[in-house]
Amino acid sequence: xxxxxxxxxxxxxxxxxxxxxxxxxxxxxxxxxxxxxxxxxxxxxxxxxxxxxxxxxxxxxxxxxxxxxxxxxxxxxxxxxxxxxxxxxxxxxxxxxxxxxxxxxxxxxxxxxxxxxxxxxxxxxxxxxxxxxxxxxxxxxxxxxxxxxxxxxxxxxxxxxxxxxxxxxxxxxxxxxxxxxxxxxxxxxxxxxxxxxxxxxxxxxxxxxxxxxxxxxxxxxxxxxxxxxxxxxxxxxxxxxxxxxxxxxxxxxxxxxxxxxxxxxxxxxxxxxxxxxxxxxxxxxxxxxxxxxxxxxxxxxxxxxxxxxxxx
Amino acid sequence: xxxxxxxxxxxxxxxxxxxxxxxxxxxxxxxxxxxxxxxxxxxxxxxxxxxxxxxxxxxxxxxxxxxxxxxxxxxxxxxxxxxxxxxxxxxxxxxxxxxxxxxxxxxxxxxxxxxxxxxxxxxxxxxxxxxxxxxxxxxxxxxxxxxxxxxxxxxxxxxxxxxxxxxxxxxxxxxxxxxxxxxxxxxxxxxxxxxxxxxxxxxxxxxxxxxxxxxxxxxxxxxxxxxxxxxxxxxxxxxxxxxxxxxxxxxxxxxxxxxxxxxxxxxxxxxxxxxxxxxxxxxxxxxxxxxxxxxxxxxxxxxxxxxxxxxx
Numbered sequence: 001x002x003x004x005x006x007x008x009x010x011x012x013x014x015x016x017x018x019x020x021x022x023x024x025x026x027x028x029x030x031x032x033x034x035x036x037x038x039x040x041x042x043x044x045x046x047x048x049x050x051x052x053x054x055x056x057x058x059x060x061x062x063x064x065x066x067x068x069x070x071x072x073x074x075x076x077x078x079x080x081x082x083x084x085x086x087x088x089x090x091x092x093x094x095x096x097x098x099x100x101x102x103x104x105x106x107x108x109x110x111x112x113x114x115x116x117x118x119x120x121x122x123x124x125x126x127x128x129x130x131x132x133x134x135x136x137x138x139x140x141x142x143x144x145x146x147x148x149x150x151x152x153x154x155x156x157x158x159x160x161x162x163x164x165x166x167x168x169x170x171x172x173x174x175x176x177x178x179x180x181x182x183x184x185x186x187x188x189x190x191x192x193x194x195x196x197x198x199x200x201x202x203x204x205x206x207x208x209x210x211x212x213x214x215x216x217x218x219x220x221x222x223x224x225x226x227x228x229x230x231x232x233x234x235x236x237x238x239x240x241x242x243x244x245x246x247x248x249x250x251x252x253x254x255x256x257x258x259x260x261x262x263x264x265x266x267x268x269x270x271x272x273x274x275x276x277x278x279x280x281x282x283x284x285x286x287x288x289x290x291x292x293x294x295x296x297x298x299x300x301x302x303x304x305x306x307x308x309x310x311x312x
Numbered sequence: 313x314x315x316x317x318x319x320x321x322x323x324x325x326x327x328x329x330x331x332x333x334x335x336x337x338x339x340x341x342x343x344x345x346x347x348x349x350x351x352x353x354x355x356x357x358x359x360x361x362x363x364x365x366x367x368x369x370x371x372x373x374x375x376x377x378x379x380x381x382x383x384x385x386x387x388x389x390x391x392x393x394x395x396x397x398x399x400x401x402x403x404x405x406x407x408x409x410x411x412x413x414x415x416x417x418x419x420x421x422x423x424x425x426x427x428x429x430x431x432x433x434x435x436x437x438x439x440x441x442x443x444x445x446x447x448x449x450x451x452x453x454x455x456x457x458x459x460x461x462x463x464x465x466x467x468x469x470x471x472x473x474x475x476x477x478x479x480x481x482x483x484x485x486x487x488x489x490x491x492x493x494x495x496x497x498x499x500x501x502x503x504x505x506x507x508x509x510x511x512x513x514x515x516x517x518x519x520x521x522x523x524x525x526x527x528x529x530x531x532x533x534x535x536x537x538x539x540x541x542x543x544x545x546x547x548x549x550x551x552x553x554x555x556x557x558x559x560x561x562x563x564x565x566x567x568x569x570x571x572x573x574x575x576x577x578x579x580x581x582x583x584x585x586x587x588x589x590x591x592x593x594x595x596x597x598x599x600x601x602x603x604x605x606x607x608x609x610x611x612x613x614x615x616x617x618x619x620x621x622x623x624x
Contacts (some may be wrong), residue, residue: 120440123587261435263417267414289399
């Protein structure tokens with residue numbers, strides 16, 4: 001465990017850990033804007049929706065005799081599937097008598113169901129390279145190659161750079177969309193870009209965090225950071241750090257405990273950080289709030305007592 | 313395929329998916345009305361640690377402790393969603409995503425670490441159901457239904473789901489008025505003396521128990537399909553709740569039969585050696601049902617709009 005934490009567990013393990021740390025950073029940065037824009041459940045839908053595309057692309061590529069696990073093939077499938085799922089979501093939300101929560105539930109269910117059905121078919125076919133496809137559900141860094149880890153790091157850096165370059169624009173988008181529209185920002189384009197980056201990150205994180213738990217990488221670091229700070233720039237920075245720490249500890253944990261999938265290890269680490277923040281954060285934390293409530297109650301009682309004494 | 317083969321291999325799984333569908337559809341109608349379909353998703357994920365802890369503490373998969381564990385976990389998750397949404401000032405969706413990923417991860421980690429996975433439940437089961445556990449190997453023909461020795465080995469998971477479906481049917485018919493009024497208008501329910509908090513609590517417990525029933529049939533993640541799809545389909549077919557509830561149960565049963573047939577029987581009849589995940593197929597069929605009905609509803613609405621424009 002300690003070896004893994006201080007990057008002494010071998011070259012590949014260190015690079016893999018570095019790659020996942022990058023994803024955690026990117027998740028925190030992107031998650032801040034997704035959370036403030038109120039799109040947390042879109043992250044869940046995107047991650048689930050990429051799964052059937054992934055599985056079908058693998059199946060088709062394997063049947064055609066191509067290398068099914070190539071990132072290009074799987075990524076293309078995932079993008080196509082997610083675009084279809086988001087279009088379906090939009091249509092469903094516009095259907096009379098269907099509320100957004102039901103629509104998103106249906107899209108989650110349908111994507112995951114199709115993904116599971118295709119994965120179960122893939123597993124019975126005599127095609128190679130299918131081992132561990134189910135690890136895309138909960139993530140597994142055990143068999144990850146250094147090359148894949150470098151790709152993760154590249155994706156994460158690209159997302160971080162885009163967000164930082166367009167920082168002002170995204171800030172305007174998340175805080176006051178009418179103002180953003182008024183000053184002539186391409187609001188729809190920026191929203192689309194946010195969603196596109198979410199999709200790219202989801203595909204990159206499929207192997208380490210998994211489709212089911214990806215939304216945690218987006219929501220938890222940003223939500224925890226929000227408890228501590230009030231400025232957007234500090235929130236972005238802190239969320240990135242929390243995401244990185246969560247991923248690092250999670251990968252080390254899953255490398256130490258036999259059979260522990262990486263996704264749940266990362267999520268539990270992040271959840272612990274969030275729980276501590278919820279308790280301890282100054283002003284917004286539960287302990288600080290209880291203290292403030294007690295102080296104001298005591299102040300009120302003192303004032304009342306003083307009032308009674310001075311009354312003639 | 314002989315009758316004995318059907319009884320041994322297919323009867324248990326078929327009953328499992330049909331009854332689990334009905335058990336989830338009944339409370340699902342009220343979740344849909346309250347626009348809380350995603351609460352169903354949260355509960356379905358959150359029962360996993362409850363089930364695992366109950367199993368670790370008692371060492372058995374007896375229904376009572378498992379159900380109690382699941383209900384307690386579901387209650388904790390729901391309370392936490394509200395507490396976190398309020399304290400950390402998150403929207404409900406983000407708070408749900410945070411809670412259900414954390415609970416589900418905790419369940420997976422407990423499964424892997426405690427060694428519970430060696431017996432009866434494992435992570436794959438939580439991810440995609442385990443209908444194949446419901447085999448009735450001692451069945452030889454129709455006479456087995458009156459043969460005490462053969463009946464004794466009838467799969468207990470089927471009996472458990474049957475009990476849950478009956479319980480759901482009884483509670484929904486007894487408390488129909490309370491559930492209905494609370495879902496439509498909690499303020500009025502409270503003025504009319506119908507105790508909306510009690511109705512909400514009953515709905516929550518019912519959803520948690522149904523989620524345990526669905527756990528065997530389709531796994532934790534696909535349970536949302538059973539909660540949302542049949543009720544939403546029924547909602548598009550009728551405007552009266554009194555009709556919507558039985559229609560949704562009928563749709564759930566039908567999609568269960570069709571989905572199971574497509575997964576298990578069709579490949580065998582045509583001589584393909586494919587193992588298609590039955591839970592996934594059931595969820596997929598019920599999503600496709602909904603998509604077709606929603607498409608028709610949209611077309612009807614569109615043509616009604618055109619008519620109104622022409623006449624007006």
